[in-house]
Amino acid sequence: MKLPTLRDVATEARLLLIGIPVFIWTMVPIYHMFLFAISPKEDAFSGRMWPEHPTLHNFSIVFNEQHYFLRDFYVQFWNSVVIAVAVGALTLFVATAAAFSISRLRVPGGRAVMNLALFTYFIPAAFLAVPMYRTMGNYGLLNNHWSLILAMVTIASPYAIWVLKQASDKLPVELDEAAVMDGATTLQIFRLVYLPLMMPSLVAIGTYAVLLAWNEYLYAFLLLSNDKEITLPVALGNFLAADDSPWELLMTTGFIYALPPAAIYYAFRRYMVGGLTAGAVKS
Amino acid sequence: MAITLSGDHAMPAPPLSARLTPPQVWGIVLLAPYMLVFLAFVVYPVGYGLWLARQPASYVALYNDPIFARAAVNTLIFLVVGINVKMLIALFLSGFFIQQRTWIKWLSVLFILPWAVPSIPTILSVRFMLNPEWGMVNQIIFKFTGDDGPNWLNDPTVALAMAIGVHIWKSLPFWTLILITGRLAISHDLFEAAEVDGASWWQKFRYITWPSMQTLYVTCTLLSMIWTLGDFNSVYLLTGGGPADLTHVLSTLGIRYLRLDQLSLAMASIVCAMPLVLPLVYFMMKRLSR
Numbered sequence: 001m002k003l004p005t006l007r008d009v010a011t012e013a014r015l016l017l018i019g020i021p022v023f024i025w026t027m028v029p030i031y032h033m034f035l036f037a038i039s040p041k042e043d044a045f046s047g048r049m050w051p052e053h054p055t056l057h058n059f060s061i062v063f064n065e066q067h068y069f070l071r072d073f074y075v076q077f078w079n080s081v082v083i084a085v086a087v088g089a090l091t092l093f094v095a096t097a098a099a100f101s102i103s104r105l106r107v108p109g110g111r112a113v114m115n116l117a118l119f120t121y122f123i124p125a126a127f128l129a130v131p132m133y134r135t136m137g138n139y140g141l142l143n144n145h146w147s148l149i150l151a152m153v154t155i156a157s158p159y160a161i162w163v164l165k166q167a168s169d170k171l172p173v174e175l176d177e178a179a180v181m182d183g184a185t186t187l188q189i190f191r192l193v194y195l196p197l198m199m200p201s202l203v204a205i206g207t208y209a210v211l212l213a214w215n216e217y218l219y220a221f222l223l224l225s226n227d228k229e230i231t232l233p234v235a236l237g238n239f240l241a242a243d244d245s246p247w248e249l250l251m252t253t254g255f256i257y258a259l260p261p262a263a264i265y266y267a268f269r270r271y272m273v274g275g276l277t278a279g280a281v282k283s
Numbered sequence: 284m285a286i287t288l289s290g291d292h293a294m295p296a297p298p299l300s301a302r303l304t305p306p307q308v309w310g311i312v313l314l315a316p317y318m319l320v321f322l323a324f325v326v327y328p329v330g331y332g333l334w335l336a337r338q339p340a341s342y343v344a345l346y347n348d349p350i351f352a353r354a355a356v357n358t359l360i361f362l363v364v365g366i367n368v369k370m371l372i373a374l375f376l377s378g379f380f381i382q383q384r385t386w387i388k389w390l391s392v393l394f395i396l397p398w399a400v401p402s403i404p405t406i407l408s409v410r411f412m413l414n415p416e417w418g419m420v421n422q423i424i425f426k427f428t429g430d431d432g433p434n435w436l437n438d439p440t441v442a443l444a445m446a447i448g449v450h451i452w453k454s455l456p457f458w459t460l461i462l463i464t465g466r467l468a469i470s471h472d473l474f475e476a477a478e479v480d481g482a483s484w485w486q487k488f489r490y491i492t493w494p495s496m497q498t499l500y501v502t503c504t505l506l507s508m509i510w511t512l513g514d515f516n517s518v519y520l521l522t523g524g525g526p527a528d529l530t531h532v533l534s535t536l537g538i539r540y541l542r543l544d545q546l547s548l549a550m551a552s553i554v555c556a557m558p559l560v561l562p563l564v565y566f567m568m569k570r571l572s573r
Binding site (some may be wrong): 015018019022023025026027028029030032033036045046047093094095097098100101102105106107108110113115116117118119120122123124125126127128129130131132133134135138139150151153154157161162185186187190214215217218222233236237240247250251253254255257258261262265266 | 305306307309310311313314316317318320321323324325327328329331332335376379382384386387390392393394395396397399400401402403404405406407408409411412417418419422423426452456509510512513514515516519520533534535537538540541546549550553556560563564567568571
């Protein structure tokens with residue numbers, strides 16, 4: 001084996017000098033959360049790097065709903081799941097139909113709709129939240145899951161339409177023409193030609209919408225307030241209402257809440273990175 | 284909703300329906316769901332919001348509210364410092380992450396975590412770390428120096444700096460990822476030729492990397508500006524706007540007015556951000572709709 005030269009060692013050292021701070025910077029808040037989750041209350045507040053008596057007791061408290069703040073844990077978890085799945089499905093439906101219509105059928109005015117959608121995408125969601133809250137009140141949807149689902153579909157679909165339109169513009173026109181020659185109807189083209197070819201982008205967009213809805217805090221806490229209706233992030237925010245909040249339980253619940261999106265992200269990373277960065281890189 | 288829909292379709296119907304081919308009819312049908320969502324949850328709320336913000340009195344009230352002035356200044360600081368620091372670090376780290384090492388590959392997998400996990404648990408985790416008595420940071424400071432650490436979130440300047448830090452922590456991975464893609468798109472031959480010519484590290488960056496990345500970098504900076512303007516979580520979950528409402532930014536201020544039931548003020552504060560938002564939106568749309 002060849003011994004590394006001094007130059008190689010110096011390069012490696014320089015890289016480590018960047019890599020180690022990056023690692024610490026990235027992991028500290030997440031490690032701190034994990035540390036709290038496995039610490040008994042006394043250890044959590046002692047500032048140790050590793051608890052003296054690591055325990056899974058906090059998880060058992062959460063899973064058995066043995067605390068005032070956790071009495072509706074399963075209901076709230078389920079709410080988060082239902083809303084995320086509904087937003088994913090509805091966004092896919094709305095955006096795929098719109099992208100097919102704009103890109104493949106070249107519907108009159110499609111370009112204008114695309115621009116309107118892009119405009120919505122660029123309006124910061126926190127600014128739209130105020131009028132959205134009142135609108136949902138006017139529609140009588142406050143405290144109803146539909147308010148959050150529809151709001152998140154509104155926020156997710158512009159970007160979804162844009163990514164899907166970019167992807168479908170790349171499919172050759174000849175495919176549609178050949179299908180028409182064979183006597184396929186528009187719906188058959190959509191179902192049998194378009195959807196199968198778009199699968200990778202659809203997976204990316206579905207994942208994007210599900211994660212967006214699962215992670216959403218602002219809209220969830222504005223639109224839902226009833227204990228049985230709220231999603232997990234709102235429940236986490238409600239922990240702060242008390243002065244003596246059980247932080248170790250808050251962090252445990254937060255850890256459980258953060259696991260599914262991280263898992264989904266890593267499972268679909270291949271699609272996500274390709275599908276989602278393609279949009280921003282086009283310049 | 285029903286009225287606007289029928290209005291959309293019925294009005295041009297007699298002369299147009301004869302000319303519409305079946306695919307075009309399907310096109311309109313398939314576009315309808317999004318149009319419904321758009322009309323009901325974008326056009327109506329925005330129009331209603333603007334109508335609520337129509338009175339000059341709300342702007343006078345806003346002008347006289349010291350919290351608004353403070354929030355406007357905070358927003359500018361947040362944007363200028365936060366975005367530039369974030370984008371420069373992202374540019375630097377994108378060069379680091381394209382190095383061919385196994386450990387760097389693994390690090391890049393971990394590096395994406397802040398972006399992949401939801402904000403609320405991680406930001407609350409940072410919030411407790413900065414707790415003056417029980418937080419990890421001050422306990423470590425105490426262990427090493429024997430002094431009490433600063434009261435991080437109780438000083439408006441430090442608290443705002445911490446909120447910017449949280450914002451950077453959360454969004455740095457995404458922008459680094461984008462800039463990595465940009466760097467990987469540069470032809471490797473250029474660097475090999477420069478290597479042969481004995482170009483220094485800085486020359487390679489100055490004459491190869493930067494010219495091919497600058498458009499992307501500027502686009503990313505502007506897009507990041509829009510998104511940072513709407514960053515509610517970093518400030519709200521870390522400081523809640525406190526102490527004494529001194530760390531609000533425009534996005535949290537609107538929600539604060541909403542919770543105080545001052546709806547016209549909330550909308551007026553958002554309208555005040557529009558001169559900053561709209562040019563950015565216009566520019567981004569020109570970039571992306573090509």
